[in-house]
Amino acid sequence: MFHIIRLRYTLPVASLCLLLSTPVAAAGFSALGQVFYQSDWIFAGARAEALGQADLALPRGPLSTLFNPAPLPDGQGVHVGYGHMDYVAGFACQQYGLAWENGPWRFSAVRSEFKAEDILVRTAYQPEGTGELFSSEQRQQVFAVSLDIAQLSYPDSPWNWTVGLSHRNYRSSIQEDVSRFDGIDFGSSARRFYQLNQAGLEASVSGVLRNIDKDKFTPESTHIGVALTMHLFNDDGLGYLSCSLMAAQEDGPKDPDFFGTSRFGLELTGLGILSLRMGHDSHAFGGTSQWGAGLTIPERWIHPFSLTVDYGSLDAWELSSDPDHAFEGFNVRGRLAL
Numbered sequence: 001m002f003h004i005i006r007l008r009y010t011l012p013v014a015s016l017c018l019l020l021s022t023p024v025a026a027a028g029f030s031a032l033g034q035v036f037y038q039s040d041w042i043f044a045g046a047r048a049e050a051l052g053q054a055d056l057a058l059p060r061g062p063l064s065t066l067f068n069p070a071p072l073p074d075g076q077g078v079h080v081g082y083g084h085m086d087y088v089a090g091f092a093c094q095q096y097g098l099a100w101e102n103g104p105w106r107f108s109a110v111r112s113e114f115k116a117e118d119i120l121v122r123t124a125y126q127p128e129g130t131g132e133l134f135s136s137e138q139r140q141q142v143f144a145v146s147l148d149i150a151q152l153s154y155p156d157s158p159w160n161w162t163v164g165l166s167h168r169n170y171r172s173s174i175q176e177d178v179s180r181f182d183g184i185d186f187g188s189s190a191r192r193f194y195q196l197n198q199a200g201l202e203a204s205v206s207g208v209l210r211n212i213d214k215d216k217f218t219p220e221s222t223h224i225g226v227a228l229t230m231h232l233f234n235d236d237g238l239g240y241l242s243c244s245l246m247a248a249q250e251d252g253p254k255d256p257d258f259f260g261t262s263r264f265g266l267e268l269t270g271l272g273i274l275s276l277r278m279g280h281d282s283h284a285f286g287g288t289s290q291w292g293a294g295l296t297i298p299e300r301w302i303h304p305f306s307l308t309v310d311y312g313s314l315d316a317w318e319l320s321s322d323p324d325h326a327f328e329g330f331n332v333r334g335r336l337a338l
Contacts, residue, residue, distance in 0.1 A: 045083040046312035046331040050292025051265030052279025054119055054246040056225025057206040061308070061333040062097035065144035067223070068208050070164030070187035073148055077103050077304070077337040079108075083245060085329030093329070102338075104148040106164070114138045137173040142166050146187075160191040168211075183211040200231040200239075222251045226265045242269045272298050278311070290314050304337040 045054050045063050056068055062081035064071035083095035092115060099108035116136045146164025150157050168183040191204040208223040225248035232241045248263040265279040275294035292312035299306040314327035 045310075046085065046292060047277070047294060048293075048312075048327045049085070049314055049327075049329070050277040050279055050310070051246065051311035052263045052290050054225065054248045054263035054265035054281075055227065055244075055267075056223055056246075056248045057191075057204040057227040058225075058229075058244065058246060061331070062099040062108065063095055063110055063331070063333075064099070065097075065142050065166050066095070066110050066112060066140075068164075068187045068189065068206055069142075069144040069166035069185045070146040070162040070189050070206070070208075071106070072160055072162060072189050072204060072206075073101060073106070073189050074099075075306075075335050075337065076103075076305060077335050079333065079335045080089070081331060081333035083329060083331040085327065086257040092142075095331075097333075103233040105148045106144075106148075106162075108142075108144050110142045110144075112140050112142075137171075139167045139173075140160075141171075144185075147216050148244055150190075150239040158193045158195075160189070162190075162200040163188045185210050191230070198233045200233065202229040202231070204229075224249050238271075240271050243267070244269075244273075269294075272296060275310075288314055299335075299337060305334060306334070306337075307334045 003082045007225060007268070029277040045060075045066070048055055048060060048063075048067070053067075057072075059061045059072050059074035060067070061074060062079040063083060063168045077100075079097070079099040081095070083093075083097075083098035085093040085095075094113045094115075095110065096112075097108065097110040114137070142149065144164055144166035146162045148160055148162045150159040150161040160229070164187050166187075167187045170181045170183070172179045185208060187206065187208040189204065189206040191202060194201040194203075204227045206223075210221040210223065226248065227244055229242055229244040230240070231239050234240050244265075244267040246265045246267075249260045250263075263280065265277065267275055271277040271294050277290075277292045277294070279290040281288050281290065290312065292310060294308055294310040296308040297306060308331075310331040310333070312329055312331075
């Protein structure tokens with residue numbers, strides 16, 4: 001069993017060690033599928049990470065379908081997104097997303113890559129290193145289509161009800177060995193908006209069934225999220241403050257030493273421009289706290305475009321070989337209104 005230098009408790013390293021010591025094509029669900037299931041918190045992206053991944057029932061931008069094949073509508077037009085997350089030295093995650101919302105339809109494609117390059121390999125007999133370097137790449141590509149049934153049936157309805165399906169392709173490259181697996185997800189989300197004079201209230205809920213195809217190797221899981229958002233408007237109808245409370249629950253195969261199921265998040269946004277976020281995720285290492293911020297250039301300033309930059313930090317410095325290092329990253333997402 002190989003051990004990666006000084007990262008005894010880090011989930012990415014544990015996953016890589018699992019892949020080194022276990023045949024990837026194991027029966028039941030694969031080691032590769034287990035790695036991707038366990039490391040979902042790694043692939044969340046900066047905004048979702050800052051909210052503890054509790055934002056399942058809220059629009060997540062063009063990277064939404066990494067987690068929910070039926071995200072709520074996020075604005076008509078073409079959405080693009082890029083994300084970068086840094087972890088310990090030698091580990092990084094890149095994300096690329098493209099989505100098109102046209103009427104009640106949404107089509108999207110997302111790619112996420114997690115790489116470990118030139119990591120020094122140590123063994124119990126050679127704690128100073130074997131002289132070998134280890135490299136690995138884990139990649140997933142998701143293609144999804146969803147339909148807002150409520151808006152298709154009643155375009156002026158205060159309801160949204162989306163249903164969607166996505167196909168996941170996982171690719172694992174461990175040194176010279178390459179393996180591929182597939183999974184299929186189903187999701188549904190609903191949202192209701194209530195107008196209260198110069199205030200508005202949104203209530204939303206989402207549910208996702210991960211891997212509904214029993215013949216696929218990737219593990220099954222169920223995700224449920226709820227969110228409540230209060231908007232305050234000025235006399236011109238422009239929102240000047242919104243507050244979102246959210247929670248999510250997950251059920252699936254877990255490592256009892258590291259995984260729970262509960263996630264909570266809070267987001268405050270002023271003038272639709274500046275957002276402050278906090279979250280708690282009990283999914284990894286007995287619970288971690290997250291925080292982050294977002295800055296948006298709204299469409300009313302640069303029509304027909306809008307642009308948002310998100311920052312997120314996972315308070316898990318104790319998991320790193322560098323005590324000053326936090327797991328952190330950023331997202332850039334934009335929309336061209338059509």
